[in-house]
Amino acid sequence: xxxxxxTTRYAGSQxxxxxxxxxxxxxxxxxxxxxxxxxxxxxxxLHVLRGINLAIAPGDVVAVCGPSGSGKSxxxxxxNHLETVTRGEIFINGVPTATxxxxxxxxxxxxxxxxxxxxxxxxxxxAEDNVSLAxxxxxxxxxxxxxxxxxxxxxxxxxxxxxxxxxxELSGGQQQRVAIARALATDPKIVLFDEPTSALDPEMTGExxxxxxxLAKSGITMMVVTHEMSFAREVADRVIFLDAGVILEQxxxxxxxxxxxxxxxRRFLKQLLSPLSPG
Amino acid sequence: MIxxxxxxxxxxxxxxxxxxxxxAAAPARADDLADIKAAGVLxxxxxxSDPPFxxxxxxxxxxxxxxxxxxxxxxxxxxxxVAFVATNPANRIPLLQSARVDIIVAxxxxxxxxxxxxxxxxxxxxxxxxxxxxAASPDKLDAYAxxxxxxxxxxxxxxxxxxxxxxxxxxxxxxxxxxxxxxxxGNVQAITxxxxxxxxxxxxxxxxxxxxxxxxxxxxxxxxxxxxQGQPALLNIVNKTLLDMEKDGKARQIxxxxxxxxxxxxxxxxxxxxxx
Amino acid sequence: MGIxxxxxxxxxxxxxxxxxxxxxxxxxxxxxGSVLASVVAVILMGLRISPGRIGHxxxxxxxxxxxxxxxxxxxxxxxxxxxxxxxxxxxxxxxxDHPRAVWPVNVIVLAPEFLCAAWGLGLFISVFLExxxxxxxxxxxxxxxxxxxxxxxxxxxxxxxxxxxxALTNAWQPLVGQYLNLMKTSSLATGIGLAELTSAARRIExxxxxxxxxxxxxxxxxxxxxxxxxxxxxxxxxxxxGAKAADKPLAVAPMRKAGHAV
Numbered sequence: 001x002x003x004x005x006x007t008t009r010y011a012g013s014q015x016x017x018x019x020x021x022x023x024x025x026x027x028x029x030x031x032x033x034x035x036x037x038x039x040x041x042x043x044x045x046l047h048v049l050r051g052i053n054l055a056i057a058p059g060d061v062v063a064v065c066g067p068s069g070s071g072k073s074x075x076x077x078x079x080n081h082l083e084t085v086t087r088g089e090i091f092i093n094g095v096p097t098a099t100x101x102x103x104x105x106x107x108x109x110x111x112x113x114x115x116x117x118x119x120x121x122x123x124x125x126x127a128e129d130n131v132s133l134a135x136x137x138x139x140x141x142x143x144x145x146x147x148x149x150x151x152x153x154x155x156x157x158x159x160x161x162x163x164x165x166x167x168x169e170l171s172g173g174q175q176q177r178v179a180i181a182r183a184l185a186t187d188p189k190i191v192l193f194d195e196p197t198s199a200l201d202p203e204m205t206g207e208x209x210x211x212x213x214x215l216a217k218s219g220i221t222m223m224v225v226t227h228e229m230s231f232a233r234e235v236a237d238r239v240i241f242l243d244a245g246v247i248l249e250q251x252x253x254x255x256x257x258x259x260x261x262x263x264x265x266r267r268f269l270k271q272l273l274s275p276l277s278p279g
Numbered sequence: 280m281i282x283x284x285x286x287x288x289x290x291x292x293x294x295x296x297x298x299x300x301x302x303a304a305a306p307a308r309a310d311d312l313a314d315i316k317a318a319g320v321l322x323x324x325x326x327x328s329d330p331p332f333x334x335x336x337x338x339x340x341x342x343x344x345x346x347x348x349x350x351x352x353x354x355x356x357x358x359x360x361v362a363f364v365a366t367n368p369a370n371r372i373p374l375l376q377s378a379r380v381d382i383i384v385a386x387x388x389x390x391x392x393x394x395x396x397x398x399x400x401x402x403x404x405x406x407x408x409x410x411x412x413x414a415a416s417p418d419k420l421d422a423y424a425x426x427x428x429x430x431x432x433x434x435x436x437x438x439x440x441x442x443x444x445x446x447x448x449x450x451x452x453x454x455x456x457x458x459x460x461x462x463x464x465g466n467v468q469a470i471t472x473x474x475x476x477x478x479x480x481x482x483x484x485x486x487x488x489x490x491x492x493x494x495x496x497x498x499x500x501x502x503x504x505x506x507x508q509g510q511p512a513l514l515n516i517v518n519k520t521l522l523d524m525e526k527d528g529k530a531r532q533i534x535x536x537x538x539x540x541x542x543x544x545x546x547x548x549x550x551x552x553x554x555x
Numbered sequence: 556m557g558i559x560x561x562x563x564x565x566x567x568x569x570x571x572x573x574x575x576x577x578x579x580x581x582x583x584x585x586x587x588g589s590v591l592a593s594v595v596a597v598i599l600m601g602l603r604i605s606p607g608r609i610g611h612x613x614x615x616x617x618x619x620x621x622x623x624x625x626x627x628x629x630x631x632x633x634x635x636x637x638x639x640x641x642x643x644x645x646x647x648x649x650x651x652d653h654p655r656a657v658w659p660v661n662v663i664v665l666a667p668e669f670l671c672a673a674w675g676l677g678l679f680i681s682v683f684l685e686x687x688x689x690x691x692x693x694x695x696x697x698x699x700x701x702x703x704x705x706x707x708x709x710x711x712x713x714x715x716x717x718x719x720x721x722a723l724t725n726a727w728q729p730l731v732g733q734y735l736n737l738m739k740t741s742s743l744a745t746g747i748g749l750a751e752l753t754s755a756a757r758r759i760e761x762x763x764x765x766x767x768x769x770x771x772x773x774x775x776x777x778x779x780x781x782x783x784x785x786x787x788x789x790x791x792x793x794x795x796x797g798a799k800a801a802d803k804p805l806a807v808a809p810m811r812k813a814g815h816a817v
Binding site for chain 3: 080082102105106107108109110112114116118120121123124125126133134137138166168182186
């Protein structure tokens with residue numbers, strides 16, 4: 001997995017770029033799956049993202065972490081237009097997305113899966129229908145084919161026997177796994193995760209993380225906003241640290257966790273790993 | 280000083296006893312005529328808000344009307360004064376039966392059901408159901424055999440219509456002005472009510488030129504004076520007075536005063552007061 | 556001097572015919588009005604939540620007009636004013652005999668009274684249906700819409716397949732109440748000459764003075780109709796999915812932990 005080299009554009013912070021040189025050379029010419037160019041996002045007078053420059057290669061698994069209010073969720077929500085950029089450009093597979101509306105935007109969204117912190121499963125549909133809805137209505141797939149695909153995906157996340165159950169009858173972990181299956185229904189090459197395990201009881205985080213791990217191995221580009229450092233360490237190819245709307249550090253997990261450059265990152269990690277020690 | 284609650288209690292008990300005694304005192308009186316003459320006053324049940332039969336004159340604040348004039352004439356013939364008791368259709372007969380009044384002169388139609396409980400004089404007024412139709416509509420009653428006709432709820436209008444025309448469609452409205460609005464709108468092809476009321480209605484309508492009353496009456500209703508049963512003397516003198524009034528033209532005069540061409544409710548006099 | 560009841564005079568002969576005809580008229584006008592009300596309510600909903608400003612304001616104005624004026628006045632206006640404005644040919648057509656437009660038992664449906672009553676009642680109740688449905692829609696968690704959008708469903712698809720079904724489930728109880736309201740309000744149509752159940756009871760009262768019996772029977776019939784309608788609609792309506800989760804809210808959405816960034 002390689003990373004396109006980046007330049008430092010803003011004062012007061014540094015970027016730490018990792019990855020092997022050989023990989024760089026091999027894939028320097030690959031179009032990034034996702035690319036942010038100088039992206040700013042504000043809600044009224046509240047500046048949430050400032051000058052984000054980011055490129056993610058196809059197949060990369062990127063973990064995004066940082067303190068609350070850093071703009072992590074906003075970052076990924078911009079990708080499928082759940083929010084819109086205030087300034088700057090986002091490219092998906094080299095195609096600018098800012099001006100997309102209507103049909104083309106719907107098409108784009110079918111190519112990007114999204115998994116929410118609160119699952120957001122369609123409460124009035126059972127698991128199978130949840131997974132197959134977009135297939136049937138947006139892609140126009142026949143009911144039977146859609147059902148088969150849904151069954152396959154539910155099997156993949158380990159819930160084949162829950163196809164007819166309603167979200168209200170499933171545990172949090174099960175719901176999130178159905179949500180992941182749903183996100184995969186239209187066979188997207190990019191899947192975004194917005195704190196997928198933050199709303200789960202600790203016992204259920206494991207089952208979801210396992211599914212995500214399986215996904216990572218399959219070559220899908222993943223961008224995961226998370227606090228689960230174990231996932232970042234073991235599954236991600238790259239970890240991005242966001243603070244106050246600015247990327248402070250980007251590195252491979254080994255470098256990020258063992259030798260972070262940015263003092264702010266160091267503080268964050270210390271807090272995370274031993275929250276009770278004095279500050 | 281009697282406490283208010285006690286005096287209220289006494290009043291209530293007194294009224295209760297009084298009304299009970301009224302009910303108990305619905306007796307066959309020996310001779311009403313003698314009693315009236317002895318008392319020097321004829322008590323008459325009449326309407327006070329049903330022009331032109333009985334209504335309150337806005338200036339003098341007396342009750343005036345067709346019925347009132349006839350009642351006054353009868354009192355004069357008996358040589359007594361007259362006292363009016365205002366009533367409504369539901370109360371007329373109970374007032375007479377409980378001897379609160381001596382006669383009913385209140386636009387009361389002679390019907391077999393009523394004749395079982397009170398006695399009627401010879402009729403002194405004739406009315407009936409009429410149809411009000413647009414000016415350009417047919418004149419003959421039979422032309423409306425299958426029509427949609429508006430009537431007023433609670434009147435005998437609905438029943439009379441279906442007796443004559445079994446296939447007619449009756450629409451019942453809350454009051455006659457609404458029925459007229461329906462006619463204007465074209466929702467019905469005619470409306471029906473007592474002829475006097477229709478005349479009054481048309482007289483006040485700003486677009487009266489667009490409508491006409493069909494002269495043929497759907498039903499005949501004779502209006503009589505009500506007296507208690509078993510009072511031949513009183514009944515005879517009432518009937519005699521009515522016949523005399525017809526003979527000397529007084530009846531006609533009263534009619535013209537209230538239904539003549541100069542009145543608010545003009546309609547030609549299609550009857551004479553005659554003996555049974 | 557007790558009160559005696561004489562139901563025989565109310566339940567036989569012409570009074571019985573009037574009661575039956577009146578009852579069925581109430582049933583038919585309730586059905587017709589309910590269908591119209593539902594259709595108009597859906598259209599109003601569409602306008603209300605559409606992005607267009609004009610549609611939004613038009614729908615809001617419509618709702619205010621029909622919600623803030625007395626329904627009896629509305630019925631009187633439709634029947635005594637608006638009907639007269641329709642073209643003569645249309646009014647003449649309706650006034651003619653149409654043997655096929657007579658529903659059992661002897662209820663003439665193609666008549667100005669019935670049409671204006673169904674129309675007026677339908678429009679009146681439609682705004683209440685729409686408001687209940689909108690409340691139901693607002694109760695659907697925002698995340699449902701986001702999930703649908705994120706999957707590429709259009710606005711209309713989101714509404715149709717994700718939001719409205721849940722809105723309907725949320726609002727079903729109050730919606731049933733509004734349909735019952737329509738049934739009860741239909742008694743006001745006696746003021747525009749519709750020969751429905753209330754007018755039948757009044758007619759009996761003026762026919763043989765059995766006021767107590769006539770209105771008692773009328774009340775029982777209304778009550779029976781209401782109970783039947785309510786049960787039928789509740790049975791036929793959407794249920795909350797997942798029998799075991801009968802007490803849980805519709806969308807299981809754990810609370811956002813405090814402090815998480817947007």
